[in-house]
Amino acid sequence: MTIRVAVIGAGQMGADHASIVSHHLPGATLSVVCDVNKDSAAAIAEELGAANAADDALEVIARPDVDAVILATPDFTHAPLSIACIKAGKKVLCEKPLSQSPAECLEVMAAEQAAGEKFVQVGFMRRYDQSYVEMKNALENGTLGRALMMHNFHRNVETPIDDFTGAMAITNSAPHEFDVVRHVMGVEYAAIAAYQPTRSDSLVAPVVMVLETTDGRLATIEINNNAAYGYDVRAELVGELGSMSINNVAYTRLDACLSRSTAYDADWRTRYAQAYLRQNSDFLSFVETGVFPEIGSDSWDGYCAAVVAQTGVEALASGIKATVQMVDKPEFYA
Numbered sequence: 001m002t003i004r005v006a007v008i009g010a011g012q013m014g015a016d017h018a019s020i021v022s023h024h025l026p027g028a029t030l031s032v033v034c035d036v037n038k039d040s041a042a043a044i045a046e047e048l049g050a051a052n053a054a055d056d057a058l059e060v061i062a063r064p065d066v067d068a069v070i071l072a073t074p075d076f077t078h079a080p081l082s083i084a085c086i087k088a089g090k091k092v093l094c095e096k097p098l099s100q101s102p103a104e105c106l107e108v109m110a111a112e113q114a115a116g117e118k119f120v121q122v123g124f125m126r127r128y129d130q131s132y133v134e135m136k137n138a139l140e141n142g143t144l145g146r147a148l149m150m151h152n153f154h155r156n157v158e159t160p161i162d163d164f165t166g167a168m169a170i171t172n173s174a175p176h177e178f179d180v181v182r183h184v185m186g187v188e189y190a191a192i193a194a195y196q197p198t199r200s201d202s203l204v205a206p207v208v209m210v211l212e213t214t215d216g217r218l219a220t221i222e223i224n225n226n227a228a229y230g231y232d233v234r235a236e237l238v239g240e241l242g243s244m245s246i247n248n249v250a251y252t253r254l255d256a257c258l259s260r261s262t263a264y265d266a267d268w269r270t271r272y273a274q275a276y277l278r279q280n281s282d283f284l285s286f287v288e289t290g291v292f293p294e295i296g297s298d299s300w301d302g303y304c305a306a307v308v309a310q311t312g313v314e315a316l317a318s319g320i321k322a323t324v325q326m327v328d329k330p331e332f333y334a
């Protein structure tokens with residue numbers, strides 16, 4: 001039986017997810033494209049052959065011809081719409097973040113626990129990128145020895161929206177690293193410090209964070225949303241026996257005119273195209289089998305990212321290292 005998928009949110013990411021469902025998930029059908037701007041939804045639905053376009057998210061979630069939902073709506077809608085999916089008995093792939101509010105993440109967790117099963121996969125797609133897969137495998141097979149530190153660089157060409165702030169570098173961009181460092185190293189965070197240099201212009205300056213884990217390891221994260229030169233995400237995992245680095249991925253090198261060069265991606269959508277395919281395929285399997293994907297991010301992961309992001313914003317504002325305070329992990333998410 002084909003899985004009838006509704007994509008809610010017809011912006012950049014919604015269009016990308018709708019295209020993946022339509023072209024790359026053989027067991028799925030793009031049933032509905034929904035957006036408050038119905039014209040935007042209709043344009044994508046027509047382009048991709050979806051049967052329906054709509055403008056009411058709650059109505060779409062309740063539709064009997066919708067088996068699963070992908071949420072690519074504005075961040076503040078993610079938690080309430082995820083809860084609506086849980087109550088409707090529909091699995092949902094929720095674009096990151098689950099919420100920027102830890103309290104809202106706890107509400108999603110409470111709804112899942114009341115329903116007695118997981119319904120929410122959070123769209124931290126970096127876990128599916130081959131670079132982090134290989135890094136985690138190297139750690140787990142003992143090649144690196146015990147992990148000590150992980151250094152992370154996350155650079156965008158320019159801020160995605162005009163009124164982007166240093167705090168948003170922490171709440172919008174850094175959650176990818178907050179999640180993938182936890183996933184690769186198998187750690188939880190105890191404290192975070194955050195710093196910003198001063199730019200000579202009015203652009204948002206980078207944010208550099210140092211995170212301590214509950215078991216004595218460290219992570220450093222640089223977020224630079226105005227790197228200018230290219231979309232450049234790298235990392236190095238340092239173990240007691242060795243280290244593994246993630247280089248910027250370039251599938252080709254140009255040798256011409258007495259020079260050698262490789263190109264950067266313009267943004268995450270092309271750099272992580274394969275990771276999105278893997279993530280969305282895993283989500284479809286989750287819908288078909290009810291078995292949560294082994295490397296997928298669940299609502300607890302969404303909560304952890306929200307808590308450390310909120311704490312990081314506090315640390316940036318105060319200039320003082322802040323303690324990460326989380327609820328105990330429910331057995332339900334063990």
Ligand code: ISE
Pocket residue numbers: 156160172173176268
């Ligand atoms: C954006 O929202 C993403 O999720 C991208 O993966 C990230 O690189 C970018 O910095 C964010 O703004």
